Amino acid sequence: MKPIRLWLLLSAFLALAACGNSNDAGQSSSVLNRGLVTEPETLDVHKARSLQAAAVQRDIGEGLVGYSASGELAAAAAERWEVSDDGLIYTFHLRRDARWSNGDSVTAGHFVFAVQRLVDPATAAFYAQFLSDVAEIEAVDDHTLRVELKRVTPYLLKLLTHPATFPVHPGSLAEHGDSFARPGRLLSNGAYVLAEWIPGSVLILTRNEHYWNNENTAIDEVRHHIITQETTELARYRTGEIDITDSVPPDSFPQVKKELGDQLHVSPQLNIYYYGYNLTQPPFRDSPELRQALSMAIDREQLVEKVMGRGETAAYSWVPPGVDNYTPTVFSYASLTQEERNKIAQSLYREAGYSEEQPLQLELRYNTNDTHRRVAVAVQSMWREVLGAEVTLINEEFQVLLANMRARQVTQVFRASWIGDYNDAHTFLSILQSDNEANTPGYSNAEYDALMRQAAEQTDLDRRRLYLEEAERVMLADHPAIPIYFYVSKHLVSPQVEGWRDNVLDYHYSQHLSLKAAE
Amino acid sequence: MLRYTLLRLLGAIPTLLLVIVLAFLMVHAAPGGPFDDERALPAEVAEKIEEAYHLDEPLPQQFMRYLSGLVRGDLGPSYGYRDRTVDEVIGFGFPVSLQLGALAMLLALVVGVGCGTVAALRQDSLLDRAVMAFAMTGISIPVFVVAPVLVLLLAVKLQWLPAGWSGETGAARYFLPVITLALPQIAYIARLTRASMIDVLSSDFIRTARAQGLGTKAIIRHHALKPAMLPVLSYMGPAIAAILTGSVVVEEVFGIPGLGQFFVRAALNRDYTLVLGIVIFYAALIILLNLIVDILYGVIDPRVRQR
Numbered sequence: 134m135k136p137i138r139l140w141l142l143l144s145a146f147l148a149l150a151a152c153g154n155s156n157d158a159g160q161s162s163s164v165l166n167r168g169l170v171t172e173p174e175t176l177d178v179h180k181a182r183s184l185q186a187a188a189v190q191r192d193i194g195e196g197l198v199g200y201s202a203s204g205e206l207a208a209a210a211a212e213r214w215e216v217s218d219d220g221l222i223y224t225f226h227l228r229r230d231a232r233w234s235n236g237d238s239v240t241a242g243h244f245v246f247a248v249q250r251l252v253d254p255a256t257a258a259f260y261a262q263f264l265s266d267v268a269e270i271e272a273v274d275d276h277t278l279r280v281e282l283k284r285v286t287p288y289l290l291k292l293l294t295h296p297a298t299f300p301v302h303p304g305s306l307a308e309h310g311d312s313f314a315r316p317g318r319l320l321s322n323g324a325y326v327l328a329e330w331i332p333g334s335v336l337i338l339t340r341n342e343h344y345w346n347n348e349n350t351a352i353d354e355v356r357h358h359i360i361t362q363e364t365t366e367l368a369r370y371r372t373g374e375i376d377i378t379d380s381v382p383p384d385s386f387p388q389v390k391k392e393l394g395d396q397l398h399v400s401p402q403l404n405i406y407y408y409g410y411n412l413t414q415p416p417f418r419d420s421p422e423l424r425q426a427l428s429m430a431i432d433r434e435q436l437v438e439k440v441m442g443r444g445e446t447a448a449y450s451w452v453p454p455g456v457d458n459y460t461p462t463v464f465s466y467a468s469l470t471q472e473e474r475n476k477i478a479q480s481l482y483r484e485a486g487y488s489e490e491q492p493l494q495l496e497l498r499y500n501t502n503d504t505h506r507r508v509a510v511a512v513q514s515m516w517r518e519v520l521g522a523e524v525t526l527i528n529e530e531f532q533v534l535l536a537n538m539r540a541r542q543v544t545q546v547f548r549a550s551w552i553g554d555y556n557d558a559h560t561f562l563s564i565l566q567s568d569n570e571a572n573t574p575g576y577s578n579a580e581y582d583a584l585m586r587q588a589a590e591q592t593d594l595d596r597r598r599l600y601l602e603e604a605e606r607v608m609l610a611d612h613p614a615i616p617i618y619f620y621v622s623k624h625l626v627s628p629q630v631e632g633w634r635d636n637v638l639d640y641h642y643s644q645h646l647s648l649k650a651a652e
Numbered sequence: 653m654l655r656y657t658l659l660r661l662l663g664a665i666p667t668l669l670l671v672i673v674l675a676f677l678m679v680h681a682a683p684g685g686p687f688d689d690e691r692a693l694p695a696e697v698a699e700k701i702e703e704a705y706h707l708d709e710p711l712p713q714q715f716m717r718y719l720s721g722l723v724r725g726d727l728g729p730s731y732g733y734r735d736r737t738v739d740e741v742i743g744f745g746f747p748v749s750l751q752l753g754a755l756a757m758l759l760a761l762v763v764g765v766g767c768g769t770v771a772a773l774r775q776d777s778l779l780d781r782a783v784m785a786f787a788m789t790g791i792s793i794p795v796f797v798v799a800p801v802l803v804l805l806l807a808v809k810l811q812w813l814p815a816g817w818s819g820e821t822g823a824a825r826y827f828l829p830v831i832t833l834a835l836p837q838i839a840y841i842a843r844l845t846r847a848s849m850i851d852v853l854s855s856d857f858i859r860t861a862r863a864q865g866l867g868t869k870a871i872i873r874h875h876a877l878k879p880a881m882l883p884v885l886s887y888m889g890p891a892i893a894a895i896l897t898g899s900v901v902v903e904e905v906f907g908i909p910g911l912g913q914f915f916v917r918a919a920l921n922r923d924y925t926l927v928l929g930i931v932i933f934y935a936a937l938i939i940l941l942n943l944i945v946d947i948l949y950g951v952i953d954p955r956v957r958q959r
Contacts, residue, residue, distance in 0.1 A: 166819060172917070175734040257700040259693060312735045332733070332744045333909030333917075335818035358818040360907045361917070364800065368815040371808045375816075532922050535688045570692030 162353035163648045165630070168366045168379040172359045173336070176327060177314040178299045179251050182259035184552070185379075189357055190296035192338055192643045193321040197225050197244065197278070198293045202645035204556075204636025206290055210239055210300070210322065211278070220285040220592045225278040232343035233302055233320045241272035243300035250306075251297060260297035263554075285592045287458075291555035324350045324644035334359060338643070351632075351647035367625070376627040376648075377641070383504055386443050389625070396625050399444035400635035401455050403553030404620035405561065407448070408497070408512070409574040411544040412613055416485075416493065423493070424612035426481035427546075429466055429474040430519040431512055437618050440511045441504070444623075448616035451605055452561045455637045458598055459558040462605040475519045482520045493522040499548035500531040508617065509548070538573045549573055550620070556638060558601045559588075565608055576613035657947060664939045671935040672722070672928075676715055679924050686731035686922045705731065722932070732923035741914055741926060742933055749903070749910035753895045755830045760837035760891070765884065767838070768845025769872065775850060783842060790839025795898050799832045799905040817908045829906045833898050837891050841884055849880045882953055889942045896934060 173186035178194065181187065191199075199209035211225040231239035248270050251258050266286040271279045282289065292298060302320040305313045313319065316330045324346065325338035338355040341347065358375060360366040363382035367389070369375045381389055381397070390397055410417040410424055417424055433447035446454075450461035466474050487493045497513065499505040509526050516522040529537065537544050551571070553560040563569055566585050567577035581604055588600035622639040632646045687693060687701055702708045706717060721728055727738035771783040806828060807815035813827050814820045852858060853876055861871050900912035907913075911930060918926035 174732060177735060180734045254696050254700050257697050257704060259697070261697045262694050314735060331818070331909055332736070332741060333913050334907070356819050358816070358907070359909075360816065360818070362905060362907065365803075365816060365905060365907055368800075368803050368808055372811060372815045374814055374819065530682075532682075532688050539692075570694065 163351065164354045164356060165352045165377070165643055165646060165648060166356050166358060166375045167377045167643070168360050168369070168375050169336075169357045170361060170363070170366070170379045172333060172361075175314055176319060176330075177311070178247070178296045178301065179256050179258040179260070180314075181296065187296045188640075189327075189336055189338075190299065191323070191640060192325045192355060192357075193319070193323045193327055193341075194296060194299040195231075195323040196293050196295065196299050197227075198290045200294055200636075200638065200640050200642070202632055202636075202642070203634040204638050204640065206294070209294070210244075214290075220287075221282045223280040223282070223289060224273075225280070227276040227278065228345055229276060230345040231322060232345065233322050234326045234341045234343055235302075235320055236343050237302065237304075237320075238275070239300055239322045240275040241278040242275065243302060244278055244298075245270050245272050246303045247299065247301040250301060258297065260295070263292060263295065263297045266292075284589050285597075287594055287597060288555050288557035288559060291557060295554065324642070325355055328354075346644070350644045352643055355643040370625050370627075373627075376630050377633075378625040381443070381623040381625060383443065386623075393625060396628060398624045398626055398633070398635050399621050400639070401446065401453065401637055402620045402622045402639055403453050403456065403556060403560075403637050404550065405448060405451065405453055406445075406508075406548075406550050406617045406620060407451075408546050408615040408617060409538070409549050410546060410612070410614060411541050411574065412577075413541045413575045414545070416495075417545065420485050421612055422481045423485035423487070424615075426478040426485065426520060427516060427522075428464075428612055428615045429478040429481070431515055431615065431617065432471045433617060434471070435515075436508065436511055440507050441618065444621045445618040446621075448618050451565075451609060451614075451616055452558045453553070453619045453637075456553070456558050456561075457556045458594055460602065461558075462602050462609060464609055478519055482522075487520070487522070489521050493520065495522055495524045495545055496527055496543075497524050497546045497548075498527045498529055498534055498537065498544055500534045501528045505548055512617075541575055546615075547573070549614075553638075558598075558605070562601060562604055562608070565613060574613045576608070576611070578607065578611055581607050581611075657943070660943050660946070664943070667939060668932070668935060672719070672932055673715075675928050675931040676718065679927050680711060680714075682922065686924055688922075705729065718928070727929035727932075728925040730918075730923055730926045732918055732921045732926055738925050738929035742911065742929060745909060745911035745914045746933070748908060749896075749899055749912060752826070752829055752833065752899055752902070752908065752910060753892070755826060756833035756837065756895055756899075757891070759830060759834040760841055761884075763834070764838040764841025765845050765881070768842040769849055769877075769880075771842065771846045772849035772853065773868070773872075780846075784846070787839035787842045790835045791843075793836075795832055795836065795901045796905065798835055799828070799902060802828050802832060803905075815906075817906050829902050829908060832905075833895060833902050836898070837895065840891070841887070844883050844887055845880060848883045849876060852876045852880045878952060882949075885945065885949060885952060888948075889938075889945045892941050893938055896938070 169185050169188065171183060171185050173181060173183060173189055175181050176186060176190060176193070178190060181190065195209045197209060197211040199207050201207045210227055210231050212228045214223055214225045216223055227239065227241055233239060248264060248267070250256050251264065252261055254261070266282055266284060266289070267280060268283045269281040273279050280289070300322060305318065305320045309318050316327045319327050321327065321341055324341055324344050326341045327336065328339040329337040336357040338357070340350060340353050344350065360369065363380050364385065366375060366378050366380065367382055367385055370378050412418055433449070437445045437447050449463040449467040452459060452461040454461055466477065482493070497509055499509050506528060513524040513526055516524050534547060538547050538549065551561060551564060562585060564571040565576045566572065566582055584600050584604035584607060588597050588604060591597035591600060622635070626633050629649050630646055631649060633641065687698065693701070706714055709717070718728065725739070727742070730736050730738050730741055733741065767783045771780040774780050803815050806813045814825050817825050858871060858876060861875050896912070899910060900916055902908070903910040903913035904916055911933070914926065915930045917923070918930065
């Protein structure tokens with residue numbers, strides 16, 4: 134073959150590509166392109182569990198209550214509500230103009246139907262116990278919903294913003310069965326409708342003409358692009374293919390901060406990164422001194438600045454700062470300098486029976502990930518330098534680590550994290566109650582459990598808060614785990630996007646955003 | 653020929669069965685279940701899920717259930733996508749991968765054979781050395797290095813091409829992935845072609861053709877190309893396998909919804925059925941493609957047919 138012909142072929146290829154590009158230019162409606170680091174497993178509100186599924190669900194669905202752009206509770210499908218004096222009965226008044234995307238009214242019965250499906254074991258919903266505080270839910274009439282609680286649940290309204298509590302259209306479920314949540318079938322009561330879903334690629338949402346607040350929804354089409362590689366997402370942001378990224382790659386962070394600093398949004402999140410102890414086995418079972426020594430010997434400031442360096446904050450409490458109506462209790466040693474902490478840590482270490490001749494030998498497990506590895510390496514060297522402990526690092530596949538954590542046989546210290554489901558201290562503190570399934574260290578303290586129970590009985594928010602804060606203090610003194618740092622959300626937001634507000638929940642409804650008119 | 657084809661097809665069945673058994677056992681031996689999460693499931697719900705997916709049954713029973721589904725072409729529900737079946741996911745991903753792979757293969761053949769032939773004709777010239785240097789580089793640099801460099805250069809800096817896939821409609825989105833995927837194959841095929849062409853060009857029948865006064869162009873086209881293609885053809889089997897595995901990386905880097913990307917995600921998410929389904933699908937595909945290459949070999953080379 135002659136080289137000439139090769140060039141012909143290649144240029145034909147190029148010409149084809151050029152045509153393709155020009156097709157894109159003719160869009161008149163506004164399109165918002167957002168990145169999504171993992172693909173939603175489904176948009177069925179009862180079967181989904183990932184944050185990414187929830188992010189899309191908040192665009193296409195709506196609960197009784199929602200959030201404003203800046204993260205304050207706001208009326209959504211319910212326009213107002215009343216709470217009984219004892220705090221046990223909530224009466225919600227639904228909007229008369231709340232509609233499904235096929236024009237049907239959203240009724241109180243649809244909410245009742247959805248909750249029944251949520252708690253039905255046959256549904257096998259991941260959030261089946263999400264509303265376990267609710268005793269009864271009843272449709273008084275089409276537009277009035279009565280929710281009776283078993284106990285006072287000050288965070289009920291926050292629960293009701295979660296997609297697991299969104300309504301489901303009974304007719305659609307009857308017609309399509311369990312595959313009702315597919316594009317073309319899924320009826321939405323939110324600002325957008327799921328128009329298309331190309332697996333592994335993109336979810337395309339278009340305006341829901343029947344949405345009660347459609348007039349105030351600026352963007353016509355939202356595309357959630359599934360981009361699992363953070364570096365790819367960054368490249369696509371730089372080329373203008375993506376307007377809002379879901380994350381920023383750790384290695385590129387300093388460069389991004391320098392070059393795109395004004396477009397970078399870093400904001401505290403309700404999310405804790407911690408090391409758990411296995412409290413059911415030696416050496417940690419009976420040695421609070423050792424647990425405290427290890428916790429104190431970690432120079433968290435150094436860690437967040439030098440190892441992380443993306444705006445994370447050092448954790449000296451279990452509940453992150455920024456939680457509503459709560460002041461996290463911090464470790465008593467938080468006010469000391471790191472040298473002072475190290476001295477105390479060394480004496481605690483000796484008290485626990487370890488020394489230079491008899492150093493602590495320890496396995497630290499983390500799930501395979503570059504950030505986790507860097508943190509573990511730093512902690513390993515801090516423990517060696519301050520205490521002389523000999524730490525072996527073991528990285529495992531996430532599911533393997535999880536299985537080991539649960540079995541509590543081989544684990545000693547393990548990496549874990551917890552993301553708040555709602556903006557309340559309870560979502561963090563409850564996981565360390567002895568009967569909680571997410572209590573990975575196996576922490577069990579009767580006093581802590583009692584305080585948590587008492588907190589749950591309080592109708593007065595200030596009294597409740599005191600019980601919760603006291604519970605946290607009791608728990609921290611036991612050192613069942615080492616809080617290391619609090620996460621931050623990291624997004625790149627194009628200057629074209631308006632209406633973006635950083636908030637601790639990291640919820641950014643597309644309906645609150647708009648795009649500047651293209652020049 | 654028909655008998656040969658049928659025999660080869662039958663011979664593939666035990667191989668495939670072995671792949672199925674091994675894959676099934678390995679996937680189930682991996683610790684951790686498909687529905688594990690930091691957020692533990694209530695016991696009642698976990699039970700319901702295991703029941704729904706028959707994970708509560710003993711392994712042999714699960715295997716027989718899987719096999720009987722497989723015979724009917726049913727690869728079961730995906731554990732990762734909670735309302736899709738494995739058949740559907742493969743149905744989505746395979747056409748995309750096929751398109752990508754076919755384009756890359758075509759590009760690799762056209763450019764590789766072209767470059768190799770030119771290099772052979774100008775043996776030891778500057779052009780020859782340049783082509784071979786390029787080929788050596790193409791073989792040595794792994795796909796996961798080439799891809800980001802091309803993206804940085806052609807998409808981010810020059811803004812000629814899109815850096816990703818989703819939401820793009822034109823043919824432009826094929827460029828970077830196809831080139832990335834084809835590059836090592838171009839290099840390999842160019843080297844193969846050059847070596848084999850040099851060999852063929854020095855053989856007696858070419859000398860005879862030259863003696864009859866035929867021009868270089870005619871000699872290459874009518875006499876040299878076909879025999880020179882034999883090593884390239886037998887390389888097609890491995891090349892297709894390489895493109896399939898290469899596409900796993902390329903699809904991941906460019907965010908292309910092909911089978912390779914689904915495979916990686918499924919493995920990470922412990923989506924048993926999807927991993928299994930794709931492994932079996934790939935195995936069957938590679939067996940089939942190798943068979944086709946063998947048959948083509950007979951078509952192009954009469955010596956094989958006579959044996």
